Amino acid sequence: MILVTGATGTVGREVLRSLPAGPLVRVLARRPERVTPTATTEIVQGEYGDPRSLARALRGVTAVFLVTDCVGEDDAGFLRAARRAGVQHVVKLSAAAVEDPHADDPITARQRRNEHLLRTSGMQWTLLRPRSFMSNTLSWATSVRTEHVVRALYGSSANACVDPRDIADVAVRALTLPGLRGQVCTLTGPRAVSAVEQTAQLAELLGRPLRFEELEPARARALWSERHSAPVVEALLHSAQRQRDGAKARVENTVAQLVGRPPRSFRDWAAAHLPAFTPS
Known part of the structure; x- marks a missing residue:
């Protein structure tokens, strides 16, 4: 049996949708009503801080897709429960920033600690370290729909x-499949792209002009502070500075090597999500 955590999130939702028919899949969810189940999905209501719900969710599980909050949760309690339950393999969603020695913000430091906890847990493991999600650009959707503008830092x-x-x-x-146990997988798109280029591609797909507006760091901090806690805001600013310095431009061929096709481009992603940017 496979346990999927984070099944209502950006990646977990896609994992649940993409798992092949056949093996029983269980989902651990704080809010089960938000999970879109398949025919072979079993949902357990619970959370990482509740040992009883963890025990229920992990009973009979051999493999786990693990997503934990980048701010408030360590993996220690979950991994202890998983090992007690006899879990053999944990596939953890981490981040490419972990391998950058200049990424010293609290969120990346927590991700490094959690990776270490998994590596030393006694279970088999796979680490997925993606670069930024293309879906982060959904934060532009409202301004694109209503103002025909994209605002970003270091565009x-x-x-x-x-x-x-x-x-x-x-x-x-x-x-x-067994081949990725003990592996670290750094995942990127097919090419590095800037916010200015993304704006141009969105405009072309939408068939209407869009304007790019460069944010100053102080303005970015103020906007992000409306949605995020202070530690997250500072981590985002630090991350943007690293991107400005070229730390996020390297392209890896991992996706093509592992799934047998090229990774999807930003244009591919945007075309599939165009309704989010289209006025009603």
């Missing part, structure tokens, strides 16, 4: 962002 800096569907495809391979 000419490049990021080898990745389609969450490609992350999910690699995760499914790791969960269902």
Whole structure:
């Protein structure tokens, strides 16, 4: 049996959708009503801080797709429960920033600690380290629909962002086939792309002009503070500075090697999500 956590999130939702028919899949969810189940999905209501719900969710599970909150949750309690339950393999969603020694913000430091906890847990493991999600650009949707504008920090800096569907495809391979145990998989798109280029591609797909507006760091901090806690805001600013310095432009061939096709481009992702950017 496979347990999927984070099944209502960006990647977990795609993992649940992409798992092949046949094996029983269980989902651990705080809000089960938000999960879109398949015919072979069993849903357990619970959360990482509740040992009883963890025990219920992990009973009979051999492999786990693990997603934990980048701010408030360590993996220690979950991994202890998984090992007690006899779980053999954990596929963990991490981040490419972990391998960058200049990424010293609290969120990346927590991800490094959680990776270490898994590596030393006594269970087999696979680490997925994606670059930024292409879906992060959904934060532009309202301004694109209502103002025909994209606002971003360091708009000419490049990021080898990745389609969450490609992350999910690699995760499914790791969960269902043995070859990726003990492997670290850094996942990127096919080329690094800047926010200015993304704006131009969206405009072309939408068939209408869009304007790019460069944000100053102080303005970005103020906007992000409306939606995120202070530690997350500072981590985002630090991440943007690293991107400005070229830290996120490197392209890896991992997706193609593991799933047998090229990774999807930002244009591919945007075409599939165009309704989000289209006025009613």
